[in-house]
Structure formats: C-alpha cells, structure tokens
Amino acid sequence: MMRFTSVLLTLFLFLLLHQGSSPKATAATHPDIVDETCRRIADDDPNVNYTFCTQALRSVSKSKRADLRGLAIISLKLAKANATHAKSRVKALLKEKQLSTYRKSCLQTCRELYSDAASSFRNSVKQIKSGRYADAKVYISSAVDAPGECEDSFQEGDITSPLTKVNYDLFQLAVIALAITSRLG
Ligand SMILES: *[C@@H]1O[C@H](CO)[C@@H](O)[C@H](O)[C@H]1NC(C)=O
Numbered sequence: 498m499m500r501f502t503s504v505l506l507t508l509f510l511f512l513l514l515h516q517g518s519s520p521k522a523t524a525a526t527h528p529d530i531v532d533e534t535c536r537r538i539a540d541d542d543p544n545v546n547y548t549f550c551t552q553a554l555r556s557v558s559k560s561k562r563a564d565l566r567g568l569a570i571i572s573l574k575l576a577k578a579n580a581t582h583a584k585s586r587v588k589a590l591l592k593e594k595q596l597s598t599y600r601k602s603c604l605q606t607c608r609e610l611y612s613d614a615a616s617s618f619r620n621s622v623k624q625i626k627s628g629r630y631a632d633a634k635v636y637i638s639s640a641v642d643a644p645g646e647c648e649d650s651f652q653e654g655d656i657t658s659p660l661t662k663v664n665y666d667l668f669q670l671a672v673i674a675l676a677i678t679s680r681l682g
C-alpha cells in the first residue's frame with residue numbers, strides 16, 4: 498500500500514513538473530489542431546489556401562483549445578462576420594456618384610448574395626450546435642458560390658470587379674468552413 502502511494506506520488510510529481518515545462522516542446526513536435534486541420538483540408542481540397550486557413554483560424558485565440566466541432570463553429574463565425582463586412586463594403590460602393598446602371602446592378606446582386614450568405618452561415622452554426630451536421634453542410638454549400646457569382650456578374654459586363662479581394666476572402670472562409678464541417682461525424 499505504502500509503495501503504491503509513493504508510486505502515485507512520484508507519478509504525480511512527474512506530471513506536475515512536466516506540465517510546467519512541456520507545452521512549448523509539445524507544440525513544436527506535434528502540429529497543433531489549427532495546423533493539422535488546415536493541412537488536411539488543404540490536401541483534400543485544392544481550393545483551400547493553407548496559409549489563409551491558419552491565419553484566419555489563429556486570429557481567434559480560442560482555436561488553440563478547440564476541437565474540430567469548435568473549429569467548425571469558429572470558421573463559420575468568421576465567415577458570417579466576413580459576409581457582413583462584405584455587405585457594408587458594397588453599401589459604401591453603392592453610394593458612389595455616377596454609377597453606371599450595369600455596375601449598380603452588379604453591386605445590388607452582390608449585396609443580396611452576401612446577405613443570403615450571412616444568414617446561411619448563421620443558420621449553419623445553429624445546426625452544428627444541435628448536432629445536425631448534414632443540414633449545416635447544406636446551408637454552407639448554398640453560401641460557397643456567392644462570392645464567385647458576385648465576381649461573375651462584373652465579368653459578364655466586362656468591368657473590373659471592385660470586390661475581388663473581398664470575394665476571395667469570403668470564398669476562402671466558406672470553403673474552409675465547409676471542409677471542416679464535412680469532417681464532423
Ligand atoms: C493564400 O493566402 C495568403 C494569406 O491570406 C495570401 O497572401 C496568398 O496570396 C494566398 N495564396 C493564393 C494562391 O491566393
């Protein structure tokens with residue numbers, strides 16, 4: 498009995514000491530969840546930009562301690578915020594003077610696409626929180642095409658899109674969220 502206790506005590510001391518000194522070493526030898534997840538989804542989907550993925554997820558400090566489900570929710574919240582941000586960019590562009598009718602109609606199309614995308618992302622978070630991953634994927638899939646459709650509207654009229662960067666960011670966040678959600682149960 499005495500012996501068992503001292504083994505436990507030694508083990509406890511060992512763990513205690515290790516805990517204080519090892520997180521950095523562990524992080525260096527094992528890729529963290531953000532890195533690992535971004536690497537996997539970038540390997541599976543050529544649309545996913547690994548660098549963008551790690552930068553976007555690391556912008557939220559909670560990612561470090563999140564599980565895959567947590568990361569899915571974080572990526573969707575980023576996507577939702579980004580769609581809302583994109584919508585306000587468009588609103589500002591719509592205030593420009595001397596907008597051509599064509600450019601104006603493109604911007605209006607994009608505003609609507611961003612708005613729908615934002616609510617799809619919001620709905621998908623609710624679905625994930627209640628464990629309905631397949632439904633979440635349906636919502637996210639409906640938003641993935643929004644940035645491309647916005648870009649296309651300008652291209653069809655042969656005018657330069659003022660939203661290319663905005664659309665790239667939104668597309669990345671949408672495909673990242675979709676890829677992570679697809680890996681949930
Ligand atoms: C990937 O994302 C990074 C960071 O946002 C960006 O600098 C880079 O240009 C992107 N790569 C491609 C191929 O678009």
Ligand SMILES: *[C@@H]1O[C@H](CO)[C@@H](O)[C@H](O)[C@H]1NC(C)=O
Nearest residue numbers: 553575579582583662663666
């Ligand atoms: C969201 O979009 C804006 C521009 O549309 C961009 O500057 C910002 O970096 C994006 N946020 C994330 C988390 O990618």
